[in-house]
Amino acid sequence: DAGVTQSPTHLIKTRGQQVTLRCSPKSGHDTVSWYQQALGQGPQFIFQYYEEEERQRGNFPDRFSGHQFPNYSSELNVNALLLGDSALYLCASSRGWTGEETQYFGPGTRLLVL
Amino acid sequence: DAKTTQPPSMDCAEGRAANLPCNHSTISGNEYVYWYRQIHSQGPQYIIHGLKNNETNEMASLIITEDRKSSTLILPHATLRDTAVYYCIVRVGGTSYGKLTFGQGTILTVHP
Numbered sequence: 001d002a003g004v005t006q007s008p009t010h011l012i013k014t015r016g017q018q019v020t021l022r023c024s025p026k027s028g029h030d031t032v033s034w035y036q037q038a039l040g041q042g043p044q045f046i047f048q049y050y051e052e053e054e055r056q057r058g059n060f061p062d063r064f065s066g067h068q069f070p071n072y073s074s075e076l077n078v079n080a081l082l083l084g085d086s087a088l089y090l091c092a093s094s095r096g097w098t099g100e101e102t103q104y105f106g107p108g109t110r111l112l113v114l
Numbered sequence: 115d116a117k118t119t120q121p122p123s124m125d126c127a128e129g130r131a132a133n134l135p136c137n138h139s140t141i142s143g144n145e146y147v148y149w150y151r152q153i154h155s156q157g158p159q160y161i162i163h164g165l166k167n168n169e170t171n172e173m174a175s176l177i178i179t180e181d182r183k184s185s186t187l188i189l190p191h192a193t194l195r196d197t198a199v200y201y202c203i204v205r206v207g208g209t210s211y212g213k214l215t216f217g218q219g220t221i222l223t224v225h226p
Contacts, residue, residue, distance in 0.1 A: 033212055042216030056212045090157050103214060105157035
């Protein structure tokens, strides 16, 4: 049973560029959450997708957007990259809104903005 | 979600029990206590969670005080591979409260 997978594992971009990160949830999960983790800090919640809609959003600007596909996989898009967007981006999946909602994390995508 | 307080760091000898405390004095009746750990540069790993009863699984035990204002994660026989940052998180269970609010966590170092 595959866990949460993310791609790519590492990425280097320059300021002003756009980036797309991808996440495939754990088998049987239909909800995907995204987190940003700066060096030395705990992960910070970006947003959560369920039934292809953004259900909850953290304190992140509109440059951060996402999408969820019918197969429950998800993308995180960041436009107009800033140096401060350099971080580990984590995807977590869970099984919907009812019952057990434990979130399971993927290995992350490390983004470096130069 | 309620705020949690954890010691910034702890040490433990290999083979001994590691007891990691967490204070969540403002926890509400419908908030669960979750524990995750993060080994360097990897994604956080779920360990255990509970509401008010003590819980045990293959990884750890969770002891929640009767007033629910604090809890302790117990790793019964710590190994070097348990060296990680441990996060205690409280969040509302049930529907539509998705986000996990991470603090700074406790850096647990297990030494030989």
